[in-house]
Amino acid sequence: MDMHIEVKEKSMLVRLRGEIDLAVTDTLRESLEKELDDNSLIKNLIINLEGVTYIDSSGLGVILGRYRRVSRYGGKVFIVGATAQVKKVLELSGLLNIMQECPSEALALDLAG
Amino acid sequence: MEPVNRMKIEFSSLAANVSFARVAAGAFASQLDFTLNDIEELKVAVSEAVTNSIIHGYQNDPAKIIELSAEIRCETLVLAVEDRGLGIDNIENALQPAYSTDPERMGLGFAFMQSFSDSLDVQSLPGKGTRVIMTRACRKEATPQQGH
Ligand SMILES: Nc1ncnc2c1ncn2[C@@H]1O[C@H](COP(=O)(O)OP(=O)(O)OP(=O)(O)O)[C@@H](O)[C@H]1O
Numbered sequence: 478m479d480m481h482i483e484v485k486e487k488s489m490l491v492r493l494r495g496e497i498d499l500a501v502t503d504t505l506r507e508s509l510e511k512e513l514d515d516n517s518l519i520k521n522l523i524i525n526l527e528g529v530t531y532i533d534s535s536g537l538g539v540i541l542g543r544y545r546r547v548s549r550y551g552g553k554v555f556i557v558g559a560t561a562q563v564k565k566v567l568e569l570s571g572l573l574n575i576m577q578e579c580p581s582e583a584l585a586l587d588l589a590g
Numbered sequence: 591m592e593p594v595n596r597m598k599i600e601f602s603s604l605a606a607n608v609s610f611a612r613v614a615a616g617a618f619a620s621q622l623d624f625t626l627n628d629i630e631e632l633k634v635a636v637s638e639a640v641t642n643s644i645i646h647g648y649q650n651d652p653a654k655i656i657e658l659s660a661e662i663r664c665e666t667l668v669l670a671v672e673d674r675g676l677g678i679d680n681i682e683n684a685l686q687p688a689y690s691t692d693p694e695r696m697g698l699g700f701a702f703m704q705s706f707s708d709s710l711d712v713q714s715l716p717g718k719g720t721r722v723i724m725t726r727a728c729r730k731e732a733t734p735q736q737g738h
């Protein structure tokens with residue numbers, strides 16, 4: 478898995494690539510938590526999954542955990558670019574009912590304000 | 591009658607082996623006429639079972655061993671993932687979607703295994719271990735035709 482984190486105004490933009498399973502979830506969780514701890518201005522989370530070829534419940538658990546954290550302070554989570562396999566498990570998990578799917582980062586940034 | 595085609599692998603209870611297990615199962619399954627989409631789903635199902643053995647069955651003890659086996663009979667794939675770990679107290683509860691004994695987890699593993707197989711059988715004894723058996727038939731006629 479590759480991860481790129483960028484903060485744009487009130488939003489943390491996370492670009493993920495590769496396979497997200499149990500082998501990488503600790504690293505992913507810790508990196509996201511650290512950024513949220515270090516930057517108290519972050520309100521919303523934009524997760525770009527365009528380059529993600531595989532995800533299962535371990536990865537979805539990390540996303541839900543961060544959703545819980547940002548939504549406590551009224552923040553939102555946007556999902557960008559989920560491919561077919563990824564989208565199927567996101568849908569089955571119900572996460573797409575509580576997060577907003579967006580066709581592009583730019584639009585997500587716009588909506589995040 | 592065609593001979594049964596089988597495989598069996600044992601590997602350490604390590605997070606890195608989740609992807610090893612799903613790739614191995616996917617490669618074995620590819621001997622049937624599954625679609626790429628079917629294989630993707632089977633890979634998720636296997637990963638979920640192996641992940642459960644690592645984190646729940648063995649509580650992340652890398653010295654423990656997980657067994658993955660598969661069989662092809664009559665165009666049907668039978669997959670089994672087995673650990674000799676803690677076992678499950680209440681299988682009925684464990685199978686409920688959104689049920690998890692770990693507050694950090696979503697309780698989706700069994701739901702995915704159920705969605706992505708034709709049948710799911712969970713055998714478990716507290717203190718002895720857990721065996722998860724999934725079957726999936728390869729139905730060529732069930733795939734929608736393109737271009738009609
Ligand atoms: N191999 C196993 N050994 C012991 N307990 C297990 C095993 N597999 C599952 N369980 C128990 O069944 C529960 C439900 O499993 P399931 O995979 O559905 O959810 P989860 O693993 O808790 O969460 P998620 O799969 O979303 O990460 C687990 O929380 C655990 O208590």
Ligand SMILES: [Mg+2]
Binds near residue numbers: 534638641700
């Ligand atoms: Mg699980």
